[in-house]
Amino acid sequence: MRDVAAQAKVSLKTVSRVVNGESGVSPRLAKRVLAASERLSYRHNLTASSLRRSDGRSRTIGVVIEDVANPFASTLHRAIEDVAVERRVLVLAGSSDEDEQRERELVSAFASRRVDGLIIQSSSHDHRYLMAERKAGVALVFVDRPASGLDADCVVTDNAAGIRRAVRHLVEHGHGRIGYLGDLHLIATAAERHQGYVEELAEQKIRFDPALVRLDLRGIEKAEAAASELLRSSRPPTALIAGQNLITIGAFRALRHLNLNRRVALVGFDDFVLADMLEPGITVIAQDPAAMGRMAAGVLFQRIDGDHSPAQRHTVRTRLITRGSGEIGP
Amino acid sequence: MRDVAAQAKVSLKTVSRVVNGESGVSPRLAKRVLAASERLSYRHNLTASSLRRSDGRSRTIGVVIEDVANPFASTLHRAIEDVAVERRVLVLAGSSDEDEQRERELVSAFASRRVDGLIIQSSSHDHRYLMAERKAGVALVFVDRPASGLDADCVVTDNAAGIRRAVRHLVEHGHGRIGYLGDLHLIATAAERHQGYVEELAEQKIRFDPALVRLDLRGIEKAEAAASELLRSSRPPTALIAGQNLITIGAFRALRHLNLNRRVALVGFDDFVLADMLEPGITVIAQDPAAMGRMAAGVLFQRIDGDHSPAQRHTVRTRLITRGSGEIGP
DNA sequence: GCATGGGATGACAACGTTGTCATGTAGACA
DNA sequence: TGTCTACATGACAACGTTGTCATCCCATGC
Structure with a gap:
């Protein structure tokens, strides 16, 4: 200069x-x-500029997601980016891999670079560690999973309602033995979904059978193995609910390998590409990650712009998409 | 402090x-x-620190990819992140959407934040605009597509060889009328792939028929429409080669809707999740985006560390994965 | 002709940090 | 005891920018 x-x-x-x-x-x-x-x-030199400027804005935000290569998370990321671009703000992204330690490291690295705000798909269960950042003026929005121990905005899917809808759908098609395959139970959303399953069974007066449930499944392979085992048991379920998209894929693989894909019903939580091209097409409870990302970014920028109204919980609806796999009878 | x-x-x-x-x-x-x-x-405060430090490093790199939510690009992104994490470097990512203007804006925004290096999956055809950044000490690595007008490292797939392998594979299964569905011809890799198709046809003494080729297909819908049209023509191809993963999916949709998925052969370039679960499973020429990302990041950090050896072109091999769709006879 | 006002321009300090160099202190050795 | 060495510590400037305030110049109004 x-x-x-x-x-x-x-x-x-x-x-x-x-x-x-x-x-x-x-x-x-x-x-x-x-x-x-x-x-x-x-x-x-924007770093020198934001150092000197009175508002101290770096025109950069940080995004902590499970994995930048995961379809759900990367769609979130993209939607956030689209909102940020309009405001000439850049996005730092990092993968937490569901690791609490890694999440903290990312937040710390972002904070050192003085991001104006953070959007977090959190793997932690206690977010008090973020109070310092908040006090330092970093805007904070939780996405997909709510904050705990901290009063902050969040944008979440109505997980329990979605899964309850799936259970009802299967019951309407005559099922009474509905299996459930869930993600790491530590993840708040996974717990909510499982909870929805349990509640709706009760509502439908169906006895809850723990033998039909497998939790803590992480990734396609584990889900496939668990589904296989469940389906080969002496009293197998006539329908399966998968609590996450990779689990749905794993479950379908198991059904295919056992040649049960046209015999046992399957409803997945979260949509995925090609779900309609499988045989049968996979019925899913679809989330709307793009809408979640847009909303999270919108809320974040409002906060950055100085909105101090009370924190809100924004719930994004799910949608049942029937494609065949969920309409198989028992 | x-x-x-x-x-x-x-x-x-x-x-x-x-x-x-x-x-x-x-x-x-x-x-x-x-x-x-x-x-x-x-x-x-890392921004103040890097402002003052003699080496001026910001411990941040920029990644420009087609779309952070595209499976190929986000796998690249993730692999780059994994290498960066080990070096306590953060990654700024941005989507260019194959728009030259947008690519420049991203580079400019990254440069303003004084990134130590850039990894670019470029949409441009003239990279001389990057000379200024290079001179300013920003390390530069091109991934997926080579640089032009600029001597820089790049990490690319052997596109032509991959497609030629696909053509040979179909010829070995008796095909003589092989259709080709290509991405935007402006994209260097798309042009190379198409070129490979043309060359291998010549090698195999098969007459090139422009009526069997559709280029500039962007996204699943366009590919589906083009494939449909091709398959419904008076002299349809007995086999299809799809030059990109979304095109493969579009082509498969078309085959399915016309009930030709077990009659017309299909080989796709670039693998995708669930390719093995379709009926038939999709035979593909698989790239290795994770390996490309790792390599690109490795080269970038070597350059950042002061390696001044001549720029190199690193080629990552493709692999033929047979799953059924490519083994259908004419 | 002179005071007044307003727009254009520049001098200087400060943002939060680190490189350079000077200073202080204690122990080793003659 | 005096000198030297080695190490611990601090004072100060500088990184590239912007906020504040002073200055300058010219047009306007009386």
Whole structure:
């Protein structure tokens, strides 16, 4: 910047004014400055700028998601990015891999870079560690899973209602032995979904049978193994509910390998590409990760802009999409 | 930091030393400093630090990919992140949407934040605009698509060889009328793949028939429409090659809707989840995006660490995975 | 002609940190 | 005891920018 000022024969401050598009610079000088910065291929240093600026904004936000390569999470990420782009804000993204320690490291790394806000799909169960960041002025929004021990905005799916809908759907098709395959029970959403299953069974006056439930399944392989085992048991379920998209895929693999894909019903939580192209198509309770991401980003930027109203919980609805697998009778 | 120094009754510099783990601080003082920063919940400001530091490193890199939510691109992203994490470097990611303008904006935004390096899956055809960044000391690695007009490292798939393998595979199964569905021809990789198709046809002494080729297909819907149209023509192909994963999915949809999925052969470029669960399973030329990401990040960090050896082109092999759809006869 | 006002411009300090160098202190050795 | 060495510590400037305030210049109104 100093070099540009020298070339244009103006003061540093004038260059700063031009770079920031402030008013009060004569067109003649502005032109000279622009020409000089072009010649010297000057690039504004935003880190120095945000260090000095009174509002201290870095025009950067941090996103902590389970895995940037996971379809649900990356759709969230993309939706957040789309909102951020409009505000000329950049997104730092990191994968927590459902590891509490890793989540904290990411938050800490983001905080060191003075992000203006954080959107977190959290793996932790106690978010008090974020109070310091909050106090330091970092806006905070939880997505997919609510905060605990901390009063913060969150954007979540109505997990229990979604799974209850799945149970009802299967009951309407005559099922009484409905198996359940769930993700790590430590994950809040996984627990809510399992809870929905239990509650709706009660509502439907169906006896809860723990032998039909497998929890803590992480990834396609584990889900496939658990589903296989369940289906090969002496009294197998006539229908399965999968509590997460990779689990749905694993369950379908198991059904296929046992040649049961047209015999045993399957309803998955969370939609996925090609679900309609399998045989039969997979009936799912679809979430709307893009809507969640957009909403989370919207709320975050409102907070960054100084909205101090009480924290809110925003719930995004699920939608039942019937494609065949959920309409198989017992 | 000043407050910490005051609390611990030491100078700013001593706090700096402790924070950076420099030697030459007595354990007694270090303890006092640590205690004080804990009490005040002090957070090191990395932006100020990298501003002052002689090496100017921000411990941040930028990644420009087609779409953070695209499976290929997000796998790249994740692999890059894994390498970066080990070096305590954070990743800024952005989606270019195959838009040259957007790519430049992202690069510019990253440069303003003084990233140490950039990994770019480029949508542009002239990368001379990056010379300024390069001269400013930003390391540069191209991934998936090579640089042009600029001598820079790149990590690419052997696209032509992969498609030629697909053509040979279909010829070995008796096909002579092989259709080709390609992505935007402007994308360098798409052009290479199409080129591979043309070359291998010549090699196999099969007359090239432009009526069997559809290019510039973007996304599942367009690919599906083009495949449908091709299959319904008066002299349809007996086999299809799809030049990209979404195109493969679109082509399969078309086959399914026309009930030709067990009659017309299909080989896709780039693997995707559930390809083995379709009926028939989809034979693909698989790329290895994780390996590409790891390699690109490895090369980038070598450059950041001061490696000035000549730029290299790293080629990652493809692999033919047979699953049924490519083994259907004419 | 002179005071007044307003817009353009620049000098200077400060943001939070680290590199450089000077200073202080204690122990080793002659 | 005096000198030297080695190590611990701190004072100060500087990184690239922007906020504050002073200054300058010219037009306007009386």
